[in-house]
Amino acid sequence: MNSLFDRVGGSDAITKASLEFYDRVMADDTLAPFFDGVDIDTQATKMIGFMTMAFGGPHGYSGRDLRTAHAKLIGRGLDDQHFDAVLTHLRQTLGDLGVSADLIDEAMGVVGSTRGDVLSR
DSSP: OOOOHHTTHHHHHHHHHHHHHHHHHHHHHHTTGGGTTHHHHHHHHHHHHHHHHHOOOOOOOOOOOOHHHHHHHHHOOOOOHHHHHHHHHHHHHHTTOOOOOOOHHHHHHHHHHHHHHTTOO
């Protein structure tokens, strides 16, 4: 079976989804403050690498693990509410890009499985 990466449309789809996702995140008053001083283009590139890896695509991802990457944000109040908002924005982004509901559900399962690491549990 093809990877989720391939089934959602490969590199072009992941890139477009990541860029549109961060547009939504930055327009969300509950999430945008976590990105104060962050270069969003660099952040989107990290998301592209992460999603490619997490969805089974070809990658050379060598970024920090999720627990380490989000540790400082825990100290700034990152919690389940924010994680849920991220999932909502990702779900809406994928839907707006025409990804089928079954693939969106699969993607949400993959991303949702990172909750413990992102929130340091």
